[in-house]
Amino acid sequence: MQLSPRPTEKAELEEGALFQPKFDGDGLIPCICQDADSGMILMFAFMNEESLKESIRTKTAVYFSRSRQKLWKKGESSGNVQHIVDIRTDCDQDVVLIRVRADGAACHMGYPSCFYREVSLPAVEDAPVALRAVGLEKEFDPKEVYKS
């Protein structure tokens, strides 16, 4: 498969029928991962061209780990593979949204979603901003799953 080069015309990006994703200076594109059934945002990560192509080809989520600087097949350690239902992109094609059905929790902390805390509002003037749990429950114990 070929990912097409970026067009010079903005209208082509916005209204065209070719996938012409924009990778940033580091060769990465942001990727939002959403549960296809519940709509819950599961996680956010980056893809490079190779991982995006692998995600399209295998219909399972393959990211690029910035910390380890290598392809990151979601679930290769935890078994929590994310099966892709569809892949969307935004108006200017510089973000990817994958909607998935996952074999298990998305977050390495054991929660179904990485977004397990919210900002306490209203924030108090001249004070640090606090976080609080949104009420998600851990589905696994990270110590058990990531033994290495």
Add this chain to the structure above:
Amino acid sequence: MQLSPRPTEKAELEEGALFQPKFDGDGLIPCICQDADSGMILMFAFMNEESLKESIRTKTAVYFSRSRQKLWKKGESSGNVQHIVDIRTDCDQDVVLIRVRADGAACHMGYPSCFYREVSLPAVEDAPVALRAVGLEKEFDPKEVYKS
């Protein structure tokens, strides 16, 4: 309000009760915007420290426009203000998720969401990857809304 500096301990970031967001080398943090009721992903943009504080303070979405290099109060041209229901962050606090109720469509193209196209799967070997509409309808005519 104060956004706390990043801790040296990973456990504090992941399990602590302080909002300690990570801004990248350009001073930006990715922000996912989701409809609080339908769960639809409306858009993706970036915030800098000032716009994040403004979003927390005003409970309306304020982004940072990378192309214009200035604060971007969502709705200032279109009237389509996004009212924030809650603000979440992920395990390592380098992404923000805002859940909103919006006065109108999120996308400058007139669609309720910027993610109005999906990748046609399966992709054909050795051919460009195609996009197709997911079936969203335009809620406004961009030519009418963004005159000037």
